[in-house]
Amino acid sequence: MPSVSGKNILVTGGAGFIGSHLCDALLAKGAAKVVCVDNFFLGKMENIKEAMEHDNFVLYRDDCRQFGVMQSIIAKEEIEIVFNMATIALNYSFFNPIDAYMVNVEIANTLMELLKVKAYKTLIHTSSSEAYGTAQYSPMDENHPTDPTTPYAAGKAAADLMVHSFSKVEDLDIAIIRPFNNYGPRQNAEGPLAGIIPVTAKRIKNGGRPVINGDGEQTRDFIYVKDTVRGLILAYENEKSRGKIINLGTGKDISMNALLSCICDYMGYKGEWDHLKDRPSDVRKLCANIKRARECLGFEPEMDFENGIKETLDWYMNNSII
Numbered sequence: 001m002p003s004v005s006g007k008n009i010l011v012t013g014g015a016g017f018i019g020s021h022l023c024d025a026l027l028a029k030g031a032a033k034v035v036c037v038d039n040f041f042l043g044k045m046e047n048i049k050e051a052m053e054h055d056n057f058v059l060y061r062d063d064c065r066q067f068g069v070m071q072s073i074i075a076k077e078e079i080e081i082v083f084n085m086a087t088i089a090l091n092y093s094f095f096n097p098i099d100a101y102m103v104n105v106e107i108a109n110t111l112m113e114l115l116k117v118k119a120y121k122t123l124i125h126t127s128s129s130e131a132y133g134t135a136q137y138s139p140m141d142e143n144h145p146t147d148p149t150t151p152y153a154a155g156k157a158a159a160d161l162m163v164h165s166f167s168k169v170e171d172l173d174i175a176i177i178r179p180f181n182n183y184g185p186r187q188n189a190e191g192p193l194a195g196i197i198p199v200t201a202k203r204i205k206n207g208g209r210p211v212i213n214g215d216g217e218q219t220r221d222f223i224y225v226k227d228t229v230r231g232l233i234l235a236y237e238n239e240k241s242r243g244k245i246i247n248l249g250t251g252k253d254i255s256m257n258a259l260l261s262c263i264c265d266y267m268g269y270k271g272e273w274d275h276l277k278d279r280p281s282d283v284r285k286l287c288a289n290i291k292r293a294r295e296c297l298g299f300e301p302e303m304d305f306e307n308g309i310k311e312t313l314d315w316y317m318n319n320s321i322i
């Protein structure tokens, strides 16, 4: 069974939310070298503060779409494995749809071209549950139709198709991991691309009101970020993952109303909520079937939502992020 221990590993988007936790986990598991390539569109130095203390962590402020850039980094750092975590958040679809789509596709194209010429050996590519669109049945397995409802999601679905088909014709070593909604420390709390949990906590902390879009009965399957990272590493370490798309979630979904209620209860907020109209083309329901992750990776989510949300809110409040 392959191990990340002793390997030179590149993480695209490694200064972002999930990517930075992945860098920490790879360092903790004994990777020989962890190379983060991030253009800092949304990445933060704060996220990789702990990783930067390691001598075997290397940071490049670069654009992963660029073939020449990635080719030279991969050669110089003698990379064996790439985890593709770089993206621009879903909300970017609402003001720059073309780039929200293209960034996902172009990064995947570059990484596949480099895999084809044997610049490195294995790609663990990250998809998103958004590729499915609203659940046509629940829980959603990997055979659920893809019906993306935003350009971001279309870019994720297109990149997945390309990685999957390209790997078949060239017999390349890939796995496609499809996480559902992540939460935990380090999710972006600033501006229009912020995540709902940090943004709600920030509003309450600053004396504002929580905001809900539509009727709040939209549901998501929230997986704790460190569970996702464990699943990503298991996907490298278990070769049963190769050539497959594999969901990572918890198998339970909760509504936005329930999520906001949890945040309000924990932060002691008893006031009103502001109600806005539905977000354009918002997905109504997402809930993962994780049978394949269990069978291929031996994956089981470890953090339950009640404890995960408390840990997350404590982290935001203790780290002056909000």
Ligand SMILES: NC(=O)c1ccc[n+]([C@@H]2O[C@H](COP(=O)([O-])OP(=O)(O)OC[C@H]3O[C@@H](n4cnc5c(N)ncnc54)[C@H](O)[C@@H]3O)[C@@H](O)[C@H]2O)c1
Binding pocket: 012, 013, 014, 015, 016, 017, 018, 019, 037, 038, 039, 040, 041, 042, 043, 044, 062, 063, 064, 065, 084, 085, 086, 087, 088, 089, 103, 107, 126, 127, 128, 129, 130, 156, 178, 179, 180, 181, 182, 183, 188
């Ligand atoms: N956060 C979630 O709930 C969630 C759910 C499902 C799937 N995913 C997927 O997981 C991966 C990581 O998501 P995240 O939430 O950590 O996102 P994030 O926005 O926090 O991190 C993405 C990182 O990619 C960087 N980046 C963007 N364009 C780049 C480019 N051209 N070159 C180099 N770096 C670039 C950004 O600066 C950022 O640091 C993405 O593939 C995303 O689609 C996330």
